[in-house]
Amino acid sequence: MPSEKKPKGLGRLDHVIAEARRERERQEKTYRSRALKMFPWICARCGREFSGKKVRELTVHHKDHNHDNNPPDGSNWELLCIYCHDNEHSRDQVADWYDGDAPAGGEAAASDNKPFADLAALLKSKKS
16 A cells, blocks of 8 residues: 655645744734733723733734734734724725725626616606
């Protein structure tokens, strides 16, 4: 029975990806802990306060969406609850959709619809 071989380089790629993930997690812990020390534990959007175990629901949002931009003064960060953070990022997706990335049959198809185009003719025919 032939033995299955890993494609050459796959082990190295897995190693690089795992290392990148570890580095990102380490970096996130660093700026998260700094942000939690700098800012009050309150969501910047909804104003909900956090304490104790609930602090884990408070996330660090990068205002410019660049996770590598972590100034020491925290000027690119704001603390958001998980719900407001999800909302913030989904708004960008919706905005992108409206900027022209809409799937076929979406907004353009609705604008071609003219439900009252023949209304005048219908009304005239009913009066006759």
